[in-house]
Amino acid sequence: MRAKVPSIDQCYKLLKRYDVPDHIIRHSEMVCNVAVFLACELNKKGEDLSIPEIQAAALLHDMTKMEGIKTHQNHAETGKRLLLKEGFQRIGEIVGEHVKLNKTRTPQPLSEEEIVNYSDKRVMHTNIVSIEDRFTDIKKRYGFQGSGKDINNRLDSFEYECNNLEEKIFSKLDFDPEELSNLMEADSIRYESVGKD
Numbered sequence: 001m002r003a004k005v006p007s008i009d010q011c012y013k014l015l016k017r018y019d020v021p022d023h024i025i026r027h028s029e030m031v032c033n034v035a036v037f038l039a040c041e042l043n044k045k046g047e048d049l050s051i052p053e054i055q056a057a058a059l060l061h062d063m064t065k066m067e068g069i070k071t072h073q074n075h076a077e078t079g080k081r082l083l084l085k086e087g088f089q090r091i092g093e094i095v096g097e098h099v100k101l102n103k104t105r106t107p108q109p110l111s112e113e114e115i116v117n118y119s120d121k122r123v124m125h126t127n128i129v130s131i132e133d134r135f136t137d138i139k140k141r142y143g144f145q146g147s148g149k150d151i152n153n154r155l156d157s158f159e160y161e162c163n164n165l166e167e168k169i170f171s172k173l174d175f176d177p178e179e180l181s182n183l184m185e186a187d188s189i190r191y192e193s194v195g196k197d
Helices: 008-017 022-044 051-060 065-071 075-085 089-095 112-121 131-142 149-170 177-186
Strands: none
Touching: 008 051, 022 051, 022 112, 022 177, 051 089, 051 112, 065 075, 075 089, 089 112, 112 131, 112 149, 131 149
């Protein structure tokens, strides 16, 4: 039995219902663009990634981000729980790993979780940036909150894992991570205006 996946229109209705701010929606749209572009390119190389699952999870990955900032809860976990409640189990599973991937995943093949996780790390606000630039920004914004050193150590660990994931993804592609932005500009995959009527 196939997992229930929300359409683009349903995703925007969920974002509206849960009062997700426009700037988070714009960020999520760009993450979606990156994730779908990468997934399509990887599928051409023999991967079997679900484009609808990636698309929906990327659009919805930060739907509880503002609540998480206020309550200091893990927004990946709260987003996952919310999507499970809405009946979208598979999308919830992907969203639940967009901050940190489970260690138990087998090395091959690539998963939808890995693509959404990586794509989120390449988008700062609405701009495609390097992993280094993204983590520099994350550390400035979140590194000195709470227990400071412990958070920075965790962020360093996340950055290390993301660099390893980047190697895994791009070992299967004919272009380098630095070329992603230019290639996407030349490509016609764009979702910014879809499903918002």
